[in-house]
Amino acid sequence: MKHVIFLLFFAGSTVTHADSFQPSAQQTITLTAPLPLTAQMQQLTARTMAQPNDNDALNLAALYLAGSRQPGFDAWFHQAQYWLSQVTEANHNNIEYPLLQADILQQQHQFAAALASLEPVFSRQPGHLTASLMAARIYLATAQHQSAQQACNRLWQRDLFLFSVCSYEVAGRSGQWQQSYQALQLLYQRQQNIPTQIDLWLRGILAEQAEQSGDIKAATAWLTPVLAKAPTSLWLKWADLSLALxxxxxxxxxxxxxxxxxxxxxxxxxxxxxxxxxxxxxxxxxxxxxxxxxxxxxxxxxxxxxxxxxxxxxxxxxxxxxxxxxxxxxxxxxxxxxxxxxxxxxxxxxxxxxxxxx
Missing domain, CATH: 1.25.40 (Serine Threonine Protein Phosphatase 5, Tetratricopeptide repeat)
Structure with a gap:
């Protein structure tokens, strides 16, 4: 089962914040009115309607949840909830199930419940990338910076780049805005061929740190080039920065x-x-x-x-x-x-x- 690993970054954060869908090669969505389904979503829906299948339900929940982060596609969030509810209890131990459950809960600002949903993931894979980054995001949303850094630390031996980005975001939220912004810019400039999901995540952090460092124009500049692919959370930030200007x-x-x-x-x-x-x-x-x-x-x-x-x-x-x-x-x-x-x-x-x- 192939999910977009970074779908969690664009969750509202509070939405107030939060977050969209940039499909992988296997998950292509063409945004045309009104709320179009991809061929993959249509195929999965038809198949599961004919003969219910937990893997198909999980895939549909993931696709709808990721798509719901695109501006105008908010209604898909409820479809994601529906398809996740169709997964039978026998497959609740599938590691994708608690990940999607936690993602849905954190979008509803049920942060404690979301963290509890991640525990089965960590018990099986302590350094799970998506779960670790989601936990860090939740802790940041509730201003628990030390716990957020501990979540980042799970990535130390798994992915040094993601560990660094995660840590710089925590450092910024801890008050080290200027230092973190400068360091993260250097890290970003050294990267080549950054996947779209990671690029959007990075630009969102860079925009926040530029804003908090007092450079609203630079903050806007980080977001403007990627708006066509950006989740609602980045559109909100871009709009607020633009209105401030x-x-x-x-x-x-x-x-x-x-x-x-x-x-x-x-x-x-x-x-x-x-x-x-x-x-x-x-x-x-x-x-x-x-x-x-x-x-x-x-x-x-x-x-x-x-x-x-x-x-x-x-x-x-x-x-x-x-x-x-x-x-x-x-x-x-x-x-x-x-x-x-x-x-x-x-x-x-x-x-x-x-x-x-x-």
Missing amino acids: NQHHQVYQRLLPKHQQFGLADSLLVRLAVAEQQLAADTGISAELAERMQLRLIRGDTDHAADLAHYFLRVAPDPQAALHWAELNYQSAKEPDDIALLRQSKRALTYQQGIPNE
Whole structure:
């Protein structure tokens, strides 16, 4: 069974973050409207419908989960959950099962459960690449930097390059932004023929470290060339960086066609609405987003609370509401973007109340 080993990097991280699908030679997806299936997915579906097969179900779960990270393909996440649920208990000991289960759980911000799902993998293969990197990603999402480094250390004797990248990301998150950024740039420049998945992962880290080092233009430059292949998490980062540079037109031009073709999830639609408002465009994005957010509030939907915080901070200003959702988001996700969102919400409320900044 062949999976894309680096599918885990693009999981939302919190999504707020997180992450897409770049197929391997055996997994080719052509993105045409609406939500097209590959020939492989069609074949696997037809075969498992005729005669259920655990290996086919696992493959479909992996393909749908990886594809769900592409902007506009969020609905595939539920298909991934469905196909994983079709795997019989007899095959839950297949090492791919806990890996996919952990990946799904961490996308839902169920981080403790995701780590628990990885334990059977580590008990059999302590240095498993995908499991080790996923564990590091989860620990980073919850700001457990020492544990993240311990997860990276599992790679020391398996893959020195991946160990180095993993460690530099942890060092950056630990506050050594400039040093890590410089070292990671040198490491990146020495590589040749980097696989697409690893290149996207590296560029995401480099963009974050450039931003945290104060160079927003450089951060944007790391992401712009690869947007066509990038997961939602990198699109979100690119959009936020571009909006910070007042490049509203670029954000509007690139996101609007995707929304018209596939229908973007709330996270990217928030950024499109910000650009629409700044350009005084009249495409109804803000009105559509308002309806979506109202529905989420009625349902009491607390998933991806960062979307609501961004909405009340940037589209329909309500600092009190923004702070509420930013604090709720911070309870589970503590990455730099989550910390920044919480601080921005606090500053907005302070400004509204006319309280002098300390």
